[in-house]
Amino acid sequence: MKRILVTGGAGFIGSHAVDAFIQDGYEVLVIDDLSSGSDANLNPKARFECTSIDSARAAETLRAFRPEAIFHYAAQIDVRKSAADPVLDAQLNIINSLRLLELGLNNGLAYFAFASSGGAIYGEPQSGPQDETHPERPCSPYGVAKLSIDKYLASFHHYRGLKSCSMRFSNVYGPRQNGKGEAGVVALMIGQGLKGQPLRVNGKGEQTRDFVYVKDLARAARLILRHQPQGVLNLGTGIETSIAQLAHILQERFAVPPGISHAPAIHGEQFRSVLDSTLAKKVIDWEPVTRLGHGLQETTDWFSSLAPAAPRPQKHIRVSQ
Known part of the structure; x- marks a missing residue:
């Protein structure tokens, strides 16, 4: 793979992933509306489109770029806002993600990695650390939205053959x-x-x-792109x-x-x-350092x-x- 699209690539976590991909020699397109990110975070070697992922401009840019992989970090990340306006949260975090998936599949997409959440999906631990088999009990609309995309990705793999990874982060x-x-x-x-x-x-x-350092997650993104695992991976300490x-x-x-x-x-x-990240160590040889x-x-x-x-x-x- 050579062409990588990173949504939210001017944001906190996404920009570090962009740096890792650029360092590895990939051609990177960043789509970010700068609503929470900053152009100061942008890697100068990445191509940048300042627009929201649901815009006509984003769709046109994606069609021209034809990414082989998408790392989707763009999101509404405020749990309290999701509770105050769950309809808006669903629009931004579920509908926009599905549109991105469909657009990617129609334009050469082969791999999709999604910035999901461990704590927001698993809820209070029955036992800890929580591994990927722990019951999924999201308490907030934000957690429900993250889990929804995890499940959609599983169905896209089953019905449409799209390989994907749901990256369930701890507290970054x-x-x-x-x-x-x-x-x-x-x-x-x-x-x-x-x-x-x-x-x-x-x-x-x-x-x-469970506090995980952002540069450890950038290394995880690099390894996920290299190994292209299928399914859910916890990424925590x-x-x-x-x-x-x-x-x-x-x-x-x-x-x-x-x-x-x-x-x-x-x-x-x-x-x-x-979070228990034993599976990530086994599948992509990642552990926090x-x-x-x-x-x-x-x-x-x-x-x-x-x-x-x-x-x-x-x-x-x-x-x-």
């Missing part, structure tokens, strides 16, 4: 993550730390997450870190005032999430480079995991 963090609004907790806390503010934790902070633990690690990094600013717990928030301390160091360094006049001194993170 790293450089280029959006630190504004309803973003990942790591980016939000780093933004607070750069302002010298106490780090905010919802509830007691006992809820746990298998390690649970509580939100309170995360806050304490970052407190040391930013030397912010001691203590944590506790906000009310979020109703319906998932308490635990941790970035320890949390190192990944947080690189992430805070990146955010600091955008705001060099941080009001408080910073320390190197010393945490092993």
